[in-house]
Amino acid sequence: MSTPREPVSGGRPLNPGDGDQSAHSAAAVTTWCHWHKGETTTGLLITVIEQASGPGAAVYACEGCRQIYRLEPA
Ligand SMILES: [Zn+2]
Secondary structure, X not given: OOOOOOOOOOOOOOOOOXXXXXXXXXXXXXXXXXXXXXXXXXXXXEEEEXXXXXXXXXXXXXXXXXXXXXXXXX
């Protein structure tokens, strides 16, 4: 007599019914565009303005303003 061996049932991840799938990136990092004076998600650091006291102020420009003003990221 041969005893049938039960296959190990794998490949069933234990999900506690969590159907919340965030496909898109939840938190889009926004920076302040100093050229059009508004927040942007395509901002890149252009330059750092050195101030008299304290650390320099980082100046960001969005993609559109970089093309318009021909700005180059630092
Ligand atoms: Zn801009």
